Each structure stands twice: as C-alpha cells, then as structure tokens.
C-alpha cells in the first residue's frame with residue numbers, strides 16, 4: 640500500500656511539473672498575401688467550412704480550446720498543428736508552385752471523401768467540425784473547378 644501511495648504521489652508530481660512546459664501558440668492573426676484566398680477563388684461557404692474544420696491545424700491561426708492549458712493536451716495539439724502545417728498550410732498556399740497547389744487541392748478532396756480529415760481525435764472534441772455529406776460534395780465540386788482553373792493558367 641505504501642509503495643502504491645508513493646507511485647501516485649510521484650505521478651501527481653510529474654503531472655504538476657509538466658504543466659510548466661507550454662508549447663508556443665500558433666496565432667498569426669492577419670490574412671497574409673500568401674493566403675489561399677489571394678491565389679484562387681474561394682467562395683465564403685467553402686472558406687467557412689475550411690475555417691471551421693481545418694484551419695486549427697492547417698493555417699497560421701489556431702482557435703485554442705481551454706483544455707490546451709492542461710498538459711499533455713496542449714502538447715498533442717501543438718504536434719497536430721506543426722505536422723498539419725507542414726503538410727498543408729492554407730495561409731501559405733500562395734507560396735506553393737502551381738503544380739503543388741493542384742496536388743494539395745486533390746489531396747484535400749481525397750482526405751475529405753475518405754474521411755481521414757479532419758482527424759478523428761479532433762472531431763471527438765470538436766463535434767461541429769465533422770463534415771456533412773452536403774459539405775463534402777460542395778468542397779469536392781469546388782476542388783474540381785479550382786484545379787481546372789489552375790491548370791489553365793499554366
């Protein structure tokens with residue numbers, strides 16, 4: 640019993656200590672000239688879906704929920720944001736080559752249609768970020784149109 644109490648106390652102390660290790664926040668704020676809306680035509684309805692379901696991990700501005708103040712939740716969120724931005728950053732879309740833009744657009748439609756995005760550990764906490772069938776179709780249609788417009792510019 641004594642050892643069990645010590646282990647619990649040890650774990651509790653670890654928990655307290657890790658609270659002081661806080662990852663930097665991803666809060667860019669303003670819309671840059673490299674933003675996706677400056678490169679291709681993004682209707683408001685489409686942008687709203689991206690902002691609501693994707694921007695937390697794929698843009699320079701994350702809306703942080705309260706629980707990121709509790710570690711290791713904050714660390715998990717930071718990892719998702721860093722990895723997500725490496726793969727696709729809507730705020731940096733304009734810096735991609737035309738070819739890369741077209742590829743990323745295709746990847747967006749694929750990830751939405753196969754249900755891999757937004758990732759499930761996120762939709763558990765952000766239930767309203769799940770995409771309805773109607774929104775999936777809207778995004779797919781937009782991707783198809785937009786990819787065509789990019790190809791023609793080349």
Ligand code: HEC
Pocket residue numbers: 689692693694695696697718719720722723726727743746747750751756757758761
């Ligand atoms: C909770 C964070 C998070 C959210 C929200 C999120 N993603 Fe992701 N996304 C990631 C991470 C992490 C990766 C890289 C690892 C992977 O592929 O699973 C990724 C990868 C991707 C890729 C792959 C890029 C490539 O070139 O193959 C695409 C496309 C993508 N996400 C699109 C989206 C779209 C569209 C949404 C919104 C509907 C979205 N994501 C929402 C975290 C997220």
